[in-house]
Amino acid sequence: MKIADITKNNELIHEKEWNKLVDSLKKEKKLDFKKEFLKAVESRIPKKRFGILFSGGIDSTLIAFICKKLKADFVCYCVGLKDSPDIISAQEVAKKHNFRLKKKILSLKDIEKTIKTMVKLIGPDTMKVGVGSVIYEAIKLAKKDNIKDIFSGLGSEEIFAGYERHTLSKDINKECWKGLKDMHQRDFTRDFAIAKKLKVNVLVPFLDPKVISAAMQIPGKEKIRSGYKKYALRKSAEQLGLKKAWRKKKAAQYGSYFDKAILKLAKKHSFKYKKNYLNSLFNIGALVSSGKDSIYALHLMLKQDFNVKCMITLKSKNPDSYMFHTPAISMTKLQSKAIGIPLLEQTTRGEKEKELKDLKDALKKAKTKYKIQGISTGALFSNYQRERIEKIAQELNLKVFSPLWHMDQEAEMREILENKFKFIITKIAADGLDKTWLNKEITDKNIDKLVNLNKKIGFNIAGEGGEFETLMIDGPIFKKKIKIEKAEIKEESKIIAELIIKKAKLTNKSI
16 A cells, blocks of 8 residues: 555655655755656556546646546546535536546435544544545545546645635745645545555655645745636646636535535534534543543543543552552542543553553553544643653554643633632642642632742642642532542651542532
8 A cells, every 4th residue: 555755665654754855855956847747647657547536626637637648547536415516527627628537426324424434534623534535435436446546636735825824825835835744644644544444546746756846946926826826737737738727726525515514414413513523423532540630631522522432540559650640540430430431440560661551551452442543631731741642542543632732721720610620639749838738629719829839939830740639529520529538648748748538439519
């Protein structure tokens, strides 16, 4: 399996490698786009019949036009809902140029099935699912003809300024260079996953290094003119013999009406927004430590309608674990019962780096038992934890969601209280704190004191630097609240102390 120009050894090129390649192209000698694009298409033409993802737009039409001039054996493939602009345009353009075209008109039921497949494959991102569904259905249509290689116009929008953000930019080519790098996360991961699943080669001549370099040598002002985006590409197409290639751009999800279909399905299933509907199709496990951050992150995922199938906690035997919260970790059992989401527990010896294997084992179990496709974390600023979690998740093909990432610490603390959550401090380890902070519900006045400590000594208001640890005892997602019945304070010094919970239970909220 291979996607031309964006793979290495049959695997997706690493993002850093792609960025390095893009930067190197800025130094390329003067090149002629028309000449380089002709070579890029011709060099990719397979010996056997191949396909072209076709919408009747400038990108796919130019590729098909060149392939026909070269007497290549190909079929154009187009999908969409009835009367969608892409279907209409594809038929008109194919007839005009005598391209062999196969199309498929999809029903809402067809698209619902495809969307579920896409969410599972690439995640619940609205744009990725919209575009990916079009690509997936078109390639599936080609596969019925035993097509194994298919051309795509991917990359044209970036190198020829085809997006609205290009028209708003003061420096069009600078925005193009930035967009090229962004393609890795936005486009490559999506198309690679689809191509891998359907076992096809996706050929992308617009991303040939010399084509990129040649296009990026064209002044930005030549790319958007006379009310047209990609003006320079349209003029080049005319010079190559393709006349009247001036259909204005419609992104795949809009031109196919797939975006409208997603909205219809969202409303059908009682969701106001498309993103919430897609989130509901995605199973996640919530990494929880019993503290405020991980439980509040879980709340935010539920609020966005993600299907949270389980809570996952690591119980470390080492109180000084680099990765895992240890105070009151046993309280996750009560939190699980209070919230009504099953808990998966994994013990770990808490040895630095080795504890990551235990985390991986826990995620494997959650993936098998609860069919999770992603995980949520309560990470705020800790790159140490976040990078390691993301690496393991990537190895297991799990998406990572960190809804609190880089949130202002004071804002996070106050937002938790504003949303009717209640938490206590279970451990302190910093100047400015003492044992009187333990086992009492945190209020806005307490947060004011933490803000003042931050001004005086650079204190982390949310405890991100290990100044304190917390336990979430109640909130809107709790059906019952946690009541501590018996506890003692273990004091190491005036500024280091921990609440040891001996006995706790769930009680009705009215109590």
